[in-house]
Amino acid sequence: MTSQLPLAAAPGVADAQRTPLAASDQRRRAGSRRVDLAYYVFLVPALAAFTLFVVAPAVVGIFYSFTDYAGFGTWSFLGLSNYQALLADPEVRGSYAFTLGFAVVTVVLAQVVALALAIALTSRIRFATGLRTIFVLPLVLSGIVVAYVFSYLFSNTLPAAAAAVGFAPLEQSILGNPDLAWLSIVVVSAWQTIPGAMLVYTAGLSAVPADVYEASSIDGASTWRQFRSITLPLIAGFVLINTVLGVKGYLGAYDVIVGLTNGGPGTETRSVAMTIFSGFTGGDFAYQMGNATVFFVVTVLISVVQLLLTRGRAIRL
Template structure:
């Protein structure tokens, strides 16, 4: 408050701030840890997003959590009903099966996407022809809207594949896998993977390019095979990128919605209903408070997962 930097203008804030920090440090005044004092202008930069985040995310979330303890249907009178909604959520086979489906789907998809994206990235950073053109081709799925992709694939699964199966006489192909209660999820994994591999691929390419060439040269001199190089050099050095991809991917797949709506609408039956789809019925079906309880539980679960993932990431960082 009393530093000479107090009335600094926005234009010179950064510079003066730095200088002020040094002065404080030299003088050994109130900043005991020796950290430079942060100029308030940075808080100003944060303010707009903080306000927007509070208004658009935090407040509605708190309102939603409050309503999960009522019997509100989205309109009209309501009463506090305690934890009735939460008890009902835990005994609802529909909600439990949607959690089972969504987590299973997310785990499988994370694995498929990262395995394929990593191998593709290795191939696309090695010495091959037409590298730039191939990279561009592989990124195309990322720019197409998920719902469009889903509808195109729906046609392929429902018409083209069975037609191909009929033409070649392959029995299992003649029935659409979208209509098979036990296999529809495979189609959803395939389409989601097709769409999200490019994103993971770009991160892996960036990771692979950041590995200095010298380590490979040294490995060559030591006579390491391609497999040993991949396992002992490439993988450990891109471990951070693998973790980023897994966390981002897992978080995204837990919110699966558009691809499923386009492909199966949660069917056949309720075999492929995701958590997000179930929550959304709260709005379309006038079951607002109940699904808010579901959403609150989902929020708590995702927070727990994020904390665990953060712990693991920190552990990795400390190791390297």
């Protein structure tokens, strides 16, 4: 049977063999540590594609960050000078400051709102299913479309509404305001990512057994106390996943910013991803490859720190 498994890349074959695999799975649990070859075979296509389309280009890119390559033609080694230039570039430093600040603010806002929505929608309110469908809609819209729609709202609708109620600070579109434009990006990015986080929380909340709430209410725990001492520890794993994925996504912010402010006013809202991409048409290929490499390391470090900070905080029943 195992000799046929190289064919497993075809989904039909995998389906046909589900039953024998389940049987072997039971055998493994019964004591044998030998893992069926099929599991490895299933990994091969994904691993090959990942290596070919992600790892290999990344390695090539990192290599070129040590050269003066323009993307074509001849090149020569520069050593670390691209990296030295990066550290001295206020434009690059500014984009990191903006991106990190934006990611932190957005992830906090999105998680709080998503968790609140998830709690509301898992309670026994009316129309929960219908509301859930509505709340999930932003998830299926493309970022650039969302950004253009919000761009219209921010430049026309919001100022008109503010003028109607006489609220002066919002009568001019915040997109043109160097101090406030970043807020529009926070709002739209959060709006777009809340549904995904909310779904994860909904799944987490429905996994919390009802009897622990029952027991605690017999002991006289308030709702807030229940949330703090039961809900939050039991869904801590979900908070972690959402936060790590959220931060990672916000760090790569691109399409929403392009649609809303295109990095402006001035360079106030230029994200790292936008700076990197500018190197492609701007002829700064190798230099921005260096930037991309630095950004990759920064992103990995942030994720590792997040994992370390939260490790062991989750409680299992």
